[in-house]
Amino acid sequence: MRMSRLFGATLREAPVGAETPGYQLLLRGAYMRQLGQGIYSYLPLAWRVMRKIEQIMRDEMDSSGGIEISMPIVHPAELWKKSGRYDAIGPEMARFSDRRDRPLVLAMTNEEVVASLAATEIQSWRQLPRLVYHIQLKFRDDPRPRAGLIRAREFTMKDAYSLDRDSAGLNTQYEAMHHAYLRIFGRCGLPVLPVAADVGMMGGSQAEEFMYLNALGEDTIVLCDSCGYAQNRQVARSALASGHAEPPLALERVATPGAMTIEQLSQQLGIPAERTEKALFLATSDNRFVIAVVRGDMQLNEAKLASVVKAGELRPMTVEEISAIGSVAGYGSPVGVGDRAIVVVDEVAAASPNLVAGANEDGWHLRNVNVGRDYEPDHVADLVAVTDGQPCITCGEPLRTARGVEVGNIFKLGTHFSTALGAYYLAEDGTEKPIVMGCYGIGVGRLLACLAEEHHDERGLLWPVAVAPFLVHLCAIGDEGLAAAEGIVTDLELAGIEVLFDDRAERPGVQFNDAELIGCPVRLTVSKRSLASGGVEAGLRSDLDGKREVIARADLLEWVGLHTGAEV
RNA sequence: CGGGGAGUAGCGCAGCUUGGCAGCGCGCCUGCUUUGGGAGCAGGAGGCCGGGGGUUCGAAUCCCCCCUCCCCGACCA
Numbered sequence: 121m122r123m124s125r126l127f128g129a130t131l132r133e134a135p136v137g138a139e140t141p142g143y144q145l146l147l148r149g150a151y152m153r154q155l156g157q158g159i160y161s162y163l164p165l166a167w168r169v170m171r172k173i174e175q176i177m178r179d180e181m182d183s184s185g186g187i188e189i190s191m192p193i194v195h196p197a198e199l200w201k202k203s204g205r206y207d208a209i210g211p212e213m214a215r216f217s218d219r220r221d222r223p224l225v226l227a228m229t230n231e232e233v234v235a236s237l238a239a240t241e242i243q244s245w246r247q248l249p250r251l252v253y254h255i256q257l258k259f260r261d262d263p264r265p266r267a268g269l270i271r272a273r274e275f276t277m278k279d280a281y282s283l284d285r286d287s288a289g290l291n292t293q294y295e296a297m298h299h300a301y302l303r304i305f306g307r308c309g310l311p312v313l314p315v316a317a318d319v320g321m322m323g324g325s326q327a328e329e330f331m332y333l334n335a336l337g338e339d340t341i342v343l344c345d346s347c348g349y350a351q352n353r354q355v356a357r358s359a360l361a362s363g364h365a366e367p368p369l370a371l372e373r374v375a376t377p378g379a380m381t382i383e384q385l386s387q388q389l390g391i392p393a394e395r396t397e398k399a400l401f402l403a404t405s406d407n408r409f410v411i412a413v414v415r416g417d418m419q420l421n422e423a424k425l426a427s428v429v430k431a432g433e434l435r436p437m438t439v440e441e442i443s444a445i446g447s448v449a450g451y452g453s454p455v456g457v458g459d460r461a462i463v464v465v466d467e468v469a470a471a472s473p474n475l476v477a478g479a480n481e482d483g484w485h486l487r488n489v490n491v492g493r494d495y496e497p498d499h500v501a502d503l504v505a506v507t508d509g510q511p512c513i514t515c516g517e518p519l520r521t522a523r524g525v526e527v528g529n530i531f532k533l534g535t536h537f538s539t540a541l542g543a544y545y546l547a548e549d550g551t552e553k554p555i556v557m558g559c560y561g562i563g564v565g566r567l568l569a570c571l572a573e574e575h576h577d578e579r580g581l582l583w584p585v586a587v588a589p590f591l592v593h594l595c596a597i598g599d600e601g602l603a604a605a606e607g608i609v610t611d612l613e614l615a616g617i618e619v620l621f622d623d624r625a626e627r628p629g630v631q632f633n634d635a636e637l638i639g640c641p642v643r644l645t646v647s648k649r650s651l652a653s654g655g656v657e658a659g660l661r662s663d664l665d666g667k668r669e670v671i672a673r674a675d676l677l678e679w680v681g682l683h684t685g686a687e688v
Numbered sequence: 689c690g691g692g693g694a695g696u697a698g699c700g701c702a703g704c705u706u707g708g709c710a711g712c713g714c715g716c717c718u719g720c721u722u723u724g725g726g727a728g729c730a731g732g733a734g735g736c737c738g739g740g741g742g743u744u745c746g747a748a749u750c751c752c753c754c755c756u757c758c759c760c761g762a763c764c765a
Contacts, residue, residue: 129698129699129715129716131698131699131700131714131715132699132700132714132715132726133699133700133701133714134699134700135699135700136694136695136699136700136701136757136758137694137757137758137759138758139758139759148699154757156756156757157756157757157758210763212763212764228764229765258765260763260764260765262763262764263689263762263763264689264760264761264762264763266758266759271764271765272765275765276765277765278765279765329765338763338764339764422762434762435762525765526764526765527765528765529764529765561765562765563764563765564765565765566765567765595724597723597724598723598724599723601723625723626723626726627722627723627724627725627726627727628723628724628725628726629723629724629725629726629727630725630726630727631724631725631726632724632725632726633725633726634726645724647723647724648723648724649724650724657724
């Protein structure tokens with residue numbers, strides 16, 4: 121490819137608003153341009169990287185028994201109503217209607233379509249297992265897009281769906297996808313960590329996310345360096361002491377004027393926070409009231425609570441709502457008001473006797489509150505957010521937290537979608553059974569963006585060979601260089617090597633800077649000077665300060681193959 | 689949605705407080721010179737100053753409304 125034909129020019133300065141280094145370089149290097157919030161055009165360079173990533177995905181999906189299909193991006197709303205997600209999802213899904221007012225949606229993902237296809241195409245156990253996948257645009261009206269392709273609204277996703285007779289089959293395909301994903305990220309050159317994740321509100325029994333650990337990530341991951349425990353904070357647990365062993369004491373009112381927070385409370389009463397409990401008053405989106413209780417020294421993990429009460433999202437109750445159920449903001453507890461809300465108590469708080477809790481009366485608390493005696497919880501469950509330094513649940517060593525970008529996930533769906541959309545098969549024993557599904561996604565653009573964050577230096581991008589837009593960047597300096605370059609390009613391209621040929625009449629400094637910005641693995645330079653010393657100067661992008669060798673034209677292919685592992 | 693910030697040439701910015709010719713750097717075009725680390729000289733093109741309304745003799749500048757984009761918090765590949 122001649123650089124003079126490339127669409128898009130490199131920029132000396134990054135446009136405002138591009139905050140992360142990888143995103144800035146992708147813009148400066150003429151890889152992509154923003155069209156609107158969370159919406160991007162891919163220029164030729166990024167498009168080539170995308171296609172290479174996709175090809176790696178196809179390769180690994182196919183060798184895992186997958187078959188590629190292509191499903192629509194516009195779906196009848198009816199389909200999503202059948203699965204229950206039309207109402208469950210909210211404004212994140214783009215909804216519109218056609219000219220006859222039939223409601224449509226833009227695909228966020230394709231479980232419904234796959235289930236609906238399976239309903240017509242799969243009749244017999246003999247046709248299972250199956251794995252279908254496609255690579256296609258998705259639209260999610262994300263409330264807050266950011267960091268370029270790390271979090272876009274329109275994005276390309278590789279999504280695969282497994283169809284099985286039973287959960288044993290699902291487990292097999294799930295495991296296969298787990299390993300395929302590790303190979304995909306490995307081949308692309310992105311370090312990832314699989315972590316256990318929340319299964320969300322659509323049911324499902326197991327989920328893992330593939331995390332690229334980076335400070336710009338939006339997920340918090342809980343890690344144990346000693347035993348390798350790694351889970352999303354949404355589900356992570358730690359080994360926590362369950363409190364003091366002492367017999368329950370008599371309930372006692374205590375005046376605590378102005379003690380609205382745990383900190384003030386423990387100061388006033390001269391007791392540690394772990395001898396208190398705090399009650400959080402929350403409401404579900406369908407306006408069910410929830411009182412969540414955790415020990416005073418711990419933080420509530422809302423994702424865990426939402427999963428217990430099967431709520432999509434939770435909001436704090438208003439002061440008015442809190443008084444309406446007989447409590448007072450700042451002095452709340454389930455004691456005496458527990459029957460007016462769903463009471464969910466963290467298992468550590470439930471096992472801790474004689475805690476100080478709110479009296480549901482302004483300025484008063486209660487001593488020696490005991491769960492089960494003073495109020496009856498509807499659920500006792502793990503509700504606590506893990507924080508740095510807490511002991512690991514498997515080995516007891518201190519945990520640490522890290523930020524990560526979720527670049528892929530695998531998910532055991534079960535039979536929710538197949539039953540909702542009528543995807544049944546006839547089993548060997550003659551009975552009709554629902555197909556057991558799994559789904560497996562990777563964000564292609566997000567993967568590209570993560571690669572840019574991972575592989576760059578102060579001068580520009582630095583692509584791994586497997587995904588580089590071109591293997592070789594050839595700078596031709598001056599008329600002599602330009603004349604000699606033509607033949608070299610032909611040699612390389614005939615050998616199957618992708619060359620980005622800078623045929624512009626730019627000064628050497630401009631060409632070199634652009635080459636470093638664009639970041640192809642090999643840089644070749646041909647000029648009067650290099651020709652005088654016997655050929656073409658060759659160097660690696662990853663070793664800018666390393667020695668550059670002059671290679672005879674006849675030995676170029678060998679040099680490139682040797683230094684990049686490329687087939688020549 | 690809540691909080692903070694920004695829209696002026698392709699990109700980066702000044703001008704706005706105190707109303708009076710729309711500017712600077714880079715990039716772009718033409719010519720000459722130059723050719724191993726973002727060249728020099730000369731000449732040039734390019735603007736609904738985000739949009740609408742208002743105040744004023746006069747608005748990029750003051751007032752009101754709207755739109756867009758970015759960043760920080762609740763959600764996802």
